[in-house]
Amino acid sequence: MRFLLFAFAVILITGCSNDEFGDRLLPDHDEFSSIDSFDVMNVEYAENFDIRKSEGGFTLSIIDPNEQTVEKEFTIPINKPLKLISLTSTVNGMCSLLDAQNAIVGISSTDYLYDDQLKARSESGLIAEFGDESNYSLEKIIASGADIVLYSGFGDKFPNQEKLEKLGFILIPVYDWREVHPLGKAEWIKLIGVLSGKIEASKKFFDHVVQEYQTVQEKVSDLNTESPTVISGNLFGDTWYSPAGDSYMARIIQDAGGDYVYKETLGTGSVERSIEQILKDNSSTEIWINPGMSSLSAISKVNPHAKNLKAFDNVYCYSKNMNLFWERSAAEPHHLLTDLIQIFHPDLYPEKETYFYGKVE
Amino acid sequence: MEKLNSLTRNRIVLLVLLCVLPGLCFIHLISGQIDISPGDFYDAILQFDQENVNHLIVREIRIPRMTMALIAGAALSIAGLLMQTLFNNPLAGPYVLGINSGASLLVAFSFMTGIPCLISDMGTVASALLGAFLFGLIILSFSYLVKSHISLLLIGLMLGSFTSAIVYILQSVSSAEELKAFTMWAMGSLQHVELSTLPFIILLFVIGVVGTLFISKPLNVLVLGEQDAKLLGIQLKTVRLIIIGLTALLTGVITAYCGPIAFVGLAIPNLVRLLFKTRDHRTLIFASALFGGVFLLLCDTVIQLLEASILIPINAFTSLIGAPFVVFIVLKRLA
Numbered sequence: 001m002r003f004l005l006f007a008f009a010v011i012l013i014t015g016c017s018n019d020e021f022g023d024r025l026l027p028d029h030d031e032f033s034s035i036d037s038f039d040v041m042n043v044e045y046a047e048n049f050d051i052r053k054s055e056g057g058f059t060l061s062i063i064d065p066n067e068q069t070v071e072k073e074f075t076i077p078i079n080k081p082l083k084l085i086s087l088t089s090t091v092n093g094m095c096s097l098l099d100a101q102n103a104i105v106g107i108s109s110t111d112y113l114y115d116d117q118l119k120a121r122s123e124s125g126l127i128a129e130f131g132d133e134s135n136y137s138l139e140k141i142i143a144s145g146a147d148i149v150l151y152s153g154f155g156d157k158f159p160n161q162e163k164l165e166k167l168g169f170i171l172i173p174v175y176d177w178r179e180v181h182p183l184g185k186a187e188w189i190k191l192i193g194v195l196s197g198k199i200e201a202s203k204k205f206f207d208h209v210v211q212e213y214q215t216v217q218e219k220v221s222d223l224n225t226e227s228p229t230v231i232s233g234n235l236f237g238d239t240w241y242s243p244a245g246d247s248y249m250a251r252i253i254q255d256a257g258g259d260y261v262y263k264e265t266l267g268t269g270s271v272e273r274s275i276e277q278i279l280k281d282n283s284s285t286e287i288w289i290n291p292g293m294s295s296l297s298a299i300s301k302v303n304p305h306a307k308n309l310k311a312f313d314n315v316y317c318y319s320k321n322m323n324l325f326w327e328r329s330a331a332e333p334h335h336l337l338t339d340l341i342q343i344f345h346p347d348l349y350p351e352k353e354t355y356f357y358g359k360v361e
Numbered sequence: 362m363e364k365l366n367s368l369t370r371n372r373i374v375l376l377v378l379l380c381v382l383p384g385l386c387f388i389h390l391i392s393g394q395i396d397i398s399p400g401d402f403y404d405a406i407l408q409f410d411q412e413n414v415n416h417l418i419v420r421e422i423r424i425p426r427m428t429m430a431l432i433a434g435a436a437l438s439i440a441g442l443l444m445q446t447l448f449n450n451p452l453a454g455p456y457v458l459g460i461n462s463g464a465s466l467l468v469a470f471s472f473m474t475g476i477p478c479l480i481s482d483m484g485t486v487a488s489a490l491l492g493a494f495l496f497g498l499i500i501l502s503f504s505y506l507v508k509s510h511i512s513l514l515l516i517g518l519m520l521g522s523f524t525s526a527i528v529y530i531l532q533s534v535s536s537a538e539e540l541k542a543f544t545m546w547a548m549g550s551l552q553h554v555e556l557s558t559l560p561f562i563i564l565l566f567v568i569g570v571v572g573t574l575f576i577s578k579p580l581n582v583l584v585l586g587e588q589d590a591k592l593l594g595i596q597l598k599t600v601r602l603i604i605i606g607l608t609a610l611l612t613g614v615i616t617a618y619c620g621p622i623a624f625v626g627l628a629i630p631n632l633v634r635l636l637f638k639t640r641d642h643r644t645l646i647f648a649s650a651l652f653g654g655v656f657l658l659l660c661d662t663v664i665q666l667l668e669a670s671i672l673i674p675i676n677a678f679t680s681l682i683g684a685p686f687v688v689f690i691v692l693k694r695l696a
Contacts, residue, residue, distance in 0.1 A: 024449050154395075178677050192647055201553055219663060235545070236545060236548075237545060237548040237550060237672075237674050238550050238552050238672060238674060238675075239672045272672055273554060274393075274668050274672060276393050276394050276395045276396050276418050276422055277395065277413055279417060280395050280414055280418070284416040286664075292538075292541060293538055293541070294538065298538055298542065302541065302542050302545045302546075303553075304553050304554070304555050305421055305422065305552075305553075305555075308421060316508070
């Protein structure tokens with residue numbers, strides 16, 4: 001089960017050229033010289049990593065999300081371009097947003113790439129495929145000449161962790177998916193900025209995201225209309241998994257002006273419900289998001305009782321381009337927020353196209 | 362006199378179980394997480410209101426779920442009995458001999474090829490039936506080559522491993538949605554059948570049961586051994602093919618709609634033989650169906666009662682109970 005969830009969530013790398021922010025935000029000088037500006041780059045929202053300036057570089061601390069203790073600590077030099085193997089889509093997306101595709105030398109699979117430049121580099125052999133983190137070739141990683149392997153951290157340990165560390169590889173779990181605040185998830189771009197030498201760009205990018213997120217959020221808080229009721233998730237086996245009340249998704253639904261049905265539940269993971277309970281709790285729920293399927297027929301195939309939900313006529317999924325979603329949604333929560341606002345309050349952006357989400361037909 | 366007593370005892374056991382059955386069904390129906398009043402049950406059946414959630418739960422979830430527990434338990438138990446008689450091996454069953462694996466393999470193809478007609482419900486059923494029948498024929502062919510019961514069981518297990526490997530490869534090249542759909546099917550569930558689908562499933566089930574009752578005499582003779590069966594004029598080839606066909610039908614339809622459910626087909630016929638001490642297949646078929654249905658109904662009732670604190674897949678629960686029972690059978694045979 002854990003592996004499957006991992007497989008769905010941790011799609012591979014890619015990148016596309018930095019569009020909206022490229023010319024405006026990315027400095028054209030060598031970022032490795034900008035260490036002084038780091039004094040003002042605090043970690044504000046993320047809870048699962050920390051960055052400190054240290055002699056000759058930066059000390060990165062990865063915080064264990066369960067124990068809230070330092071799980072790993074590394075010193076990253078500033079004077080050396082690092083080669084990264086990225087086994088999570090989030091990192092690929094962040095590298096592409098920072099125009100740092102050159103730092104990536106390995107990905108899980110090209111099937112899930114969105115970024116054109118990463119695709120091109122992969123086609124020309126500059127980026128190798130390694131498979132997912134549960135089933136990779138150890139020797140291929142050793143032969144890659146990479147410095148750092150970034151992985152999702154869904155499992156307790158990276159397979160062959162000790163061997164790779166003995167050989168000098170730095171293994172970094174990217175716990176963005178455990179962040180509770182949407183901006184905390186996005187803030188991991190600062191860590192990628194340090195690893196890829198795009199420190200200033202990552203800081204500017206994140207500041208821009210914070211500003212955008214707050215601006216969009218304010219639009220909703222000014223609304224006087226009633227919030228639509230929202231359910232998220234779907235059946236897996238006989239169990240319906242929905243985000244718990246303190247989770248990232250619950251938070252962003254609330255921020256977007258939705259009335260999440262399970263907002264009162266505790267925890268940052270998921271809540272489990274039987275299909276009977278779901279039907280009972282959601283007899284009048286208006287909107288259903290994130291069913292994990294991009295067509296109503298596919299939903300009915302795995303969940304024949306879904307059509308008994310009132311919200312079955314109003315299902316939305318990040319299906320416009322799945323690869324785009326997996327790469328960019330973490331770093332660009334303002335797009336995600338805007339999409340959800342467009343779904344919950346269509347009058348607010350009558351002309352605007354959604355970025356990630358589409359109606360499931 | 363002793364035989365008469367045994368016959369009477371068996372009839373009393375079956376009669377008692379039949380009398381208890383409606384009560385068990387009622388307990389199953391009211392055991393869900395949502396409290397539903399008897400009035401709602403009555404109205405859901407006779408004055409159904411589409412807007413009433415309780416009515417929906419009764420009609421679309423509770424009644425199909427209860428019916429599927431009974432049918433699946435009965436069908437898999439009869440299929441297990443057929444396998445055990447055909448191979449004269451008490452440890453045979455559709456799951457152990459790879460019949461379920463055959464159904465799973467073709468269902469995996471149907472889910473992951475992306476061909477629309479195969480992904481439909483009918484496509485899944487046809488795939489499961491075909492897979493179960495093909496693997497039934499394969500295991501039957503092997504039974505001519507190996508005489509040892511253990512060897513045949515090992516071949517069945519190897520068929521299972523072989524198909525698992527192919528399914529694993531298929532999964533690795535399938536899309537995320539196909540993978541999810543197949544994974545969910547493979548987890549097994551009694552809850553995914555809708556009321557509108559029940560008549561079709563019941564029809565196939567009845568065909569399977571009636572067909573099995575029709576061959577109860579040849580089944581009785583098969584127990585005596587191949588030589589005796591031939592001397593008594595049994596067309597062995599034809600009977601074997603019919604048995605494989607009926608097993609495939611009963612296993613395939615249940616596997617298609619509920620996913621693979623382990624150990625019912627293996628454990629229940631053995632339990633019935635232990636209790637009834639008869640070789641008469643009319644009794645064994647009826648008892649296996651009744652005990653199988655009741656067993657799965659009880660398993661699912663327990664699952665429903667535990668739902669508030671833990672959600673257990675049906676396949677995991679039947680394995681929890683079935684596996685120790687099979688070990689018990691093996692130890693009993695060795696003793």
